[in-house]
Amino acid sequence: MIYYKWSIAVILVVALSLPVMAQEDNTSDMNSLFANMDVHGFYEIRSGYRTRKDKHEKDMSIMEQRLQIDLSSYLDWADFKIKGDIIGDLVEEQADFDLREAYIFMRPYDFMDLKVGRQTVTWGTGDLVFINDLFPKDWQSFFIGRDTEYLKAPSDAAKISLFSDLANLDIVYTPQFDSDRFISGERISYWNSNLGRLAGRDAIQHTDKPNHWFRDDEIAVRLYKNINNYEYALYGYHGYWKSPGGQNAAATKATFPDLNVYGVSVRGNVSRGIGNLEFGYYESDDDQSGTNGNINNSELRYLAGYSQEIGKDLTLGLQYYIEQIMDYNKHKNSMPSGLTRDEFRHLVTVRLTKLSMNQNLRCSLFTYFSPSDKDVYLRPNINYKVNDNLTIETGANIFFGDYPNTFFGQFQNNTNIYTALRYNF
Amino acid sequence: MKLLPILTIIFTFSAIVFGANDPNAYKKNIDVETIVNKANLMAYYQGNDGKAKVKMTITDKKGQSRIREFIILRKDIEDGGNQKYYVYFLKPADVRKMVFMVHKNADIEKDDDRWLYLPGLDLVKRIAASDKRTSFVGSDFLYEDVSGRNLAEDAHELIETTDKYYVIKNVPKKPDTVEFSYFNVSIDCNTFMPMKMEFYDKQNRLYRIIESQKVEAIEVKEGENIQKFPTVVKSVVSDLNTGSKTVMEFTDVKYNINLDDIFTERYLRRPPREAER
Numbered sequence: 001m002i003y004y005k006w007s008i009a010v011i012l013v014v015a016l017s018l019p020v021m022a023q024e025d026n027t028s029d030m031n032s033l034f035a036n037m038d039v040h041g042f043y044e045i046r047s048g049y050r051t052r053k054d055k056h057e058k059d060m061s062i063m064e065q066r067l068q069i070d071l072s073s074y075l076d077w078a079d080f081k082i083k084g085d086i087i088g089d090l091v092e093e094q095a096d097f098d099l100r101e102a103y104i105f106m107r108p109y110d111f112m113d114l115k116v117g118r119q120t121v122t123w124g125t126g127d128l129v130f131i132n133d134l135f136p137k138d139w140q141s142f143f144i145g146r147d148t149e150y151l152k153a154p155s156d157a158a159k160i161s162l163f164s165d166l167a168n169l170d171i172v173y174t175p176q177f178d179s180d181r182f183i184s185g186e187r188i189s190y191w192n193s194n195l196g197r198l199a200g201r202d203a204i205q206h207t208d209k210p211n212h213w214f215r216d217d218e219i220a221v222r223l224y225k226n227i228n229n230y231e232y233a234l235y236g237y238h239g240y241w242k243s244p245g246g247q248n249a250a251a252t253k254a255t256f257p258d259l260n261v262y263g264v265s266v267r268g269n270v271s272r273g274i275g276n277l278e279f280g281y282y283e284s285d286d287d288q289s290g291t292n293g294n295i296n297n298s299e300l301r302y303l304a305g306y307s308q309e310i311g312k313d314l315t316l317g318l319q320y321y322i323e324q325i326m327d328y329n330k331h332k333n334s335m336p337s338g339l340t341r342d343e344f345r346h347l348v349t350v351r352l353t354k355l356s357m358n359q360n361l362r363c364s365l366f367t368y369f370s371p372s373d374k375d376v377y378l379r380p381n382i383n384y385k386v387n388d389n390l391t392i393e394t395g396a397n398i399f400f401g402d403y404p405n406t407f408f409g410q411f412q413n414n415t416n417i418y419t420a421l422r423y424n425f
Numbered sequence: 426m427k428l429l430p431i432l433t434i435i436f437t438f439s440a441i442v443f444g445a446n447d448p449n450a451y452k453k454n455i456d457v458e459t460i461v462n463k464a465n466l467m468a469y470y471q472g473n474d475g476k477a478k479v480k481m482t483i484t485d486k487k488g489q490s491r492i493r494e495f496i497i498l499r500k501d502i503e504d505g506g507n508q509k510y511y512v513y514f515l516k517p518a519d520v521r522k523m524v525f526m527v528h529k530n531a532d533i534e535k536d537d538d539r540w541l542y543l544p545g546l547d548l549v550k551r552i553a554a555s556d557k558r559t560s561f562v563g564s565d566f567l568y569e570d571v572s573g574r575n576l577a578e579d580a581h582e583l584i585e586t587t588d589k590y591y592v593i594k595n596v597p598k599k600p601d602t603v604e605f606s607y608f609n610v611s612i613d614c615n616t617f618m619p620m621k622m623e624f625y626d627k628q629n630r631l632y633r634i635i636e637s638q639k640v641e642a643i644e645v646k647e648g649e650n651i652q653k654f655p656t657v658v659k660s661v662v663s664d665l666n667t668g669s670k671t672v673m674e675f676t677d678v679k680y681n682i683n684l685d686d687i688f689t690e691r692y693l694r695r696p697p698r699e700a701e702r
Contacts, residue, residue, distance in 0.1 A: 042518070120546065152545075226690065229528060272555040276551075307553050308555065312556065313559055358491075359562070359563030385519075388492055388517035425518055
């Protein structure tokens with residue numbers, strides 16, 4: 001469903017470049033475009049299984065082959081890039097094409113960069129925790145054990161960057177809302193609060209997604225400045241909850257209510273390591289008062305992080321993250337008992353990364369632990385570079401929880417191990 | 426009062442006549458701090474800025490080798506002081522277009538600032554940089570070999586002057602922060618280029634050698650004049666403990682290319698033309 005939009009992105013890029021190219025000497029531009037072309041990519045086989053029986057999902061958590069082709073080229077006035085994956089997926093029993101990037105980049109003035117088309121955008125200071133980064137995420141890929149790179153889903157957007165001595169400004173305009181690739185039940189079983197039980201392929205979440213071009217749009221801005229290598233940033237976002245943030249009155253479809261976010265962050269050297277602080281106010285615009293039980297209340301989100309090298313090629317990263325629901329009493333009153341959330345969700349993350357064998361072997365463990373939800377998500381991973389082209393990898397996604405309805409606890413039956421082989425070219 | 430100039434002439438004259446018999450005479454008057462300062466400027470600070478394409482070949486004791494290729498851009502804030510480095514990776518394929526950036530702080534109390542840009546995620550990462558004696562991109566070169574060890578970290582002693590080299594012994598002031606007990610550097614008497622570094626472990630056993638195997642004179646325009654900067658274009662490090670060896674070869678070396686301040690987040694996310702083409 002998400003993939004059909006790739007054609008629109010390609011048309012956009014081509015349409016944008018054609019008029020400019022028409023003014024120039026067409027053939028010589030086309031010639032240099034091909035002469036400057038760089039072709040890269042990888043071929044990957046990845047397979048994984050659930051370690052616990054899940055009656056709502058297949059035993060195979062992932063079973064796919066993937067060929068990524070990455071084409072980049074440039075002319076005097078612009079850079080071009082197209083990157084896409086051809087996937088043979090045995091879990092969904094289908095072949096797919098996922099266009100990851102298709103953009104044109106220009107530096108029209110000394111003070112301006114412009115990037116238009118399908119692109120990945122990331123900002124903010126968190127490590128696998130996002131507050132002010134409201135660009136689409138692919139949680140499904142993340143939980144079934146694809147490369148971490150796939151956690152970021154692309155946006156079809158225009159990014160305008162303005163630079164000055166005073167501060168720098170990024171504006172990302174997405175003409176048609178790009179939601180997360182959220183957990184819908186297709187590949188990952190989840191807690192379905194309407195049914196009051198775990199569900200999966202038997203109850204795939206249907207959505208009513210805003211999809212009108214230029215009306216259901218998103219705008220994200222970041223104003224930032226580096227002062228003595230402390231990086232300060234202010235953020236703003238106007239759009240929608242990226243994963244379903246409510247449901248319609250008949251409770252048949254999940255919805256993406258209006259959302260505005262205002263935030264701030266700072267990052268820099270602290271003692272012998274790197275520290276970061278980030279804050280965001282999530283204003284749930286369709287339910288300002290917090291009385292509508294079918295729409296998420298507004299939230300405050302806080303993050304503090306620190307990372308340091310604690311031994312030779314051994315890095316430790318710690319984060320503390322809090323989500324606070326606003327108008328909590330109204331939330332309690334508007335929800336049937338048993339469906340209320342805690343006012344505060346506390347989350348601790350710990351990252352340990354060790355490099356060895358000339359940095360060809362990377363062992364890492366990323367842990368999410370919520371003392372308030374009483375659940376844990378562990379991401380161990382071992383990655384070995386056999387040679388300059390070939391990488392083998394194995395890892396797991398392990399979920400624990402005391403309750404079936406908490407953020408990570410609901411995914412207990414999705415605990416999986418995976419292994420992969422990738423040839424880069 | 427006229428005696429002084431006359432005496433000066435006599436002394437100068439005799440110095441020329443008698444000194445001429447000993448071609449190394451001028452070397453004896455140079456003090457160790459001058460040598461290490463000149464060598465530091467020579468190795469890391471030539472020109473105001475510079476660019477090179479670097480190929481690293483890492484060969485382990487079994488003979489298996491891995492290649493790293495990158496473009497390195499450098500700009501000096503002040504000679505012998507702060508510097509900025511920008512490293513744009515070309516090979517291997519899995520790190521292509523990755524960028525590593527360093528703001529080197531000459532202040533010994535202050536860590537360098539390091540960034541990494543991962544293009545697949547569009548992620549700008551800050552890296553904790555407390556230990557400079559860790560491997561640079563998995564090679565036998567350490568971060569400190571690439572961007573220069575702070576002179577203030579060691580006590581310097583001139584232990585030998587040969588026809589060609591000043592040999593300096595460097596003893597760390599904080600021995601517990603490094604894996605060596607001392608290292609000797611052989612510095613070319615004419616160019617002041619460090620030609621060989623030998624590291625001794627805590628048992629005073631030689632275990633690591635860095636050699637400048639090839640030096641070329643690179644032509645540089647300075648206003649109207651054309652100058653020649655001697656430049657190491659092939660450097661080899663051997664780790665005698667692991668049997669591993671890394672060869673670093675420089676091509677396309679340029680100085681004084683008038684780099685703007687490209688050492689910012691803007692250029693991390695999108696490299697400057699100097700790095701790409």
